[in-house]
Amino acid sequence: MKVFKKIIVFVLTATMVFSLSACSKSAAPETEVKQETGTTATEAPKKIEKIVYSYATFNNIPDEATLGSVEEAINQITREKIGVEVELLPIAIFDYSSNISLALQGGDKVDLFESLGDFNNAVSSDMAYDLTSLIDTAAPETKALLGQDLLNACVKEGKLYGIPTYKPYALTPMVIYKQEIATELGIDMTQVKNITDLTDVLRKVKAAYPDMTPLVPVQTGTSGVNMCIPKVDYLTDDYFSPKGILMGDNMSVVDYYGTTEFSDLCNLTRTWYNEGLILQDAATTTSTSTELMSSDNSFCYVASYSYPPEDTAASLEAQCGGIDLGAVQIGDAYLDTTSVNALSWMVSSTSKAPEAALKFLNLTFTDPEIINLLIYGIKDRDYVLDAEGFVSYPQGLDATTVPYTAQLSCGTLGNFFLMYPMGGTNKDSIAWEEEQNVKAAKSPAMGFTFDSGEVETEYTAVTNVIQQYLPGLLCGSIDPQTAIPEFRDKLTVAGLDTIIAAKQSQLDAWLAQK
Amino acid sequence: MKTVKNKNNRGLTKNGPLLLIALPGIAYLFINNYIPMFGVFLAFKDYSYVKGIFGSDWSGFDNFKYLFKQDAFIIVRNTLLYNVSFIVIGTIAAIVVAILMCELGERFRVKFFQSSMLLPNLLSWVVISFIGFAFLNSDTGFINNSVIKLFGGKEVAWYTTPKYWPVILVLVYLWKSVGYSSIIYMASISGIDKSIFEAAKIDGATKLKQIRHVTIPLLKPTVIILTLMAVGRIFYSDFGLFYQVPMNSGALYDVTQTIDTYVYHGLMELNNIGMSAAAGLYQSVIGFVLVMIANTVVRKVDNENALF
CATH class of the missing domain: 3.40.190.10 (Periplasmic binding protein-like II)
Incomplete structure (x- = not known):
């Protein structure tokens, strides 16, 4: 019995060792080949x-x-x-x-x-x-x-x-919509000049198709409306997580979430949400706009593209299940360093x-x-x-x-x-796009990049708070009346003011050098 | 002296081949678990790709600061409380299931129930999160459209209402894990000497009394070991459960944010190696301390069953 056990142990060990050596052998030729090609190249x-x-x-x-x-x-x-x-x-x-x-x-x-x-x-x-x-x-x-x-x-x-x-750098906000429904309901989409004009269109579609949620998000947690605030320089921040920004030609860094533009936007999406005009799960759905547009349950979405509206619509048709799409521009492109x-x-x-x-x-x-x-x-x-x-x-x-x-x-x-x-x-x-690059309004801080190194701790904390509130606010699923004050309190605790101050001082130094 | 030496020699000849067999495993453990520990340096470094791990500048405890910055209390509370409730409720549920299974008796039925309870454990969290979504979705979900409508209640926006989530998360966790963890208890129960049950029966113990006075006391060592092991990971959370199942909904962060998801959210954007290493070290240190404490407590109460 004992002998038998020993034999088994020996056999097992032997197979293990052999299989290991087999592995290393099969790996060997590859490295050799690589070396060969390496030497021929240098020779x-x-x-x-x-x-x-x-x-x-x-x-x-x-x-x-x-x-x-x-x-x-x-x-x-x-x-x-x-x-x-x-x-x-x-x-x-x-x-x-x-x-x-x-x-x-x-x-x-x-x-x-x-x-x-x-x-x-x-x-x-x-x-x-x-x-x-x-x-x-x-x-x-x-x-x-x-x-x-x-x-x-x-x-x-x-x-x-x-x-x-x-x-083409300049991102132009647009509404991408289903041509067939617009024609059927007699909606003149060219009359939609900005984001607030969209509300009536959505209401009309909802009235005709009560089961439909006319507006869908462009991707998880963003209804695309944030890009409709004109002349915002994100000062190197992600578009989906702005911290301190410049607005227009004013060179003082402001808290994005404290601006009236931002709260107006949140109120607008809240109205859409309450009236059932926007997908109720917009803040969490993992479906993208192209998937959502392929279904019969949707009418349009808001997004920014760097191509002319007609081209954008044409190139998206194949991805949205071959339906006839139209696109209308609802804002102007703005170039900042991030873009x-x-x-x-x-x-x-x-x-x-x-x-x-x-x-x-x-x-x-x-x-x-x-x-x-x-x-x-x-x-x-x-x-x-x-x-x-x-x-x-x-x-x-x-x-x-x-x-x-x-x-x-x-x-x-x-x-x-x-x-x-x-x-x-x-x-x-292509000519349109090259022209946009030249013609589009440029931020006065074009060329400034913010170094977040000194405020990394605050940056991480603030990013977390933003992810907690921003998707819900931009998709209307939380009430801005209560959520915005709460959101801003948490941002303050997380250290947003420190980030804004750091941005301001770096920006001032950059301006002085210029 | 001589005899001792002899004994040692014999030990080596006897265990040598076994050691050889274990060698690949030991090598794997060394390469996979021990060598990366040098990465702990990174937690205290301001990492630079040019200077490398050892050449980067020291940064003291800067990398740890963000862990205590904001919501630190909520995050630690969530991580600990969820894990404690998973350990307590999970253990009770697993034991109940194991006892019920053992009482089923008939082989076919046991196999059938066991397999069906194990099935959720094989699903990935992503799949489970979509099963959850099919139930809770506010537009087309099963609960809003069928259950609540049936009773004439008001629809609930599940993914933006935090108060339901502690219950939902615990239920989902149990559904996925209970089948798997009950296996170990089933094995211990079938290891119990049948004659003890027979003796109890002769003494007039009912089924319930047998369970209370025989099965449960004899399961104690298993419970203690498994709990101690779970306590060691009490500062880690199941990322899939807390990230995928609530569909990463911001409105729920107050009840779903744990250390792992917090680190993930914060560092997704920054890709900061030093801060990630700091988070890992923080979790391990707390886990280590908790295991030591729990073990000391067990040793005081019941010396035999302590881990070390």
């Missing part, structure tokens, strides 16, 4: 530097072979032009920020990444490389293209840390080849071939181009089945205006 006659370009994708992540083919196509251009080889690292949008921060922490190679709304955080935790002097030698074309005004949005304490994506630097490209502070990285970044702003390879993949395999220069998917394929596409990331990579337009859009729109 090439002209010294070629390798960089990793990591971007957020809203599409499927392609398999390795497909990615490799796109990489190769890009590298054929970049080897020649700038002596750089690129490795593409697409990451799904939901994971992007956390993956990048983990990669940089763990010492993984990532040379180029985008700051998704986190410009300040990326800079204050030293994630970004100082590009101030490098840009003149490595990316002069990009510097000229964007101009100092736009680049200033990525400047902090006199140093340039990022390059904003060149795209420009929300999406900026950064060279990582851990990069071994910052110059090569910046050179490649320069190409994504100036070389149409590169940017279109990144967005659409390889011509005739991943997309086809018609005679007028519009892109469509090859016969029988769509965005989910082509081998490579990052089409939904358009406007986040490099230069949007160099991309081939998708079929069905209007070429005049």
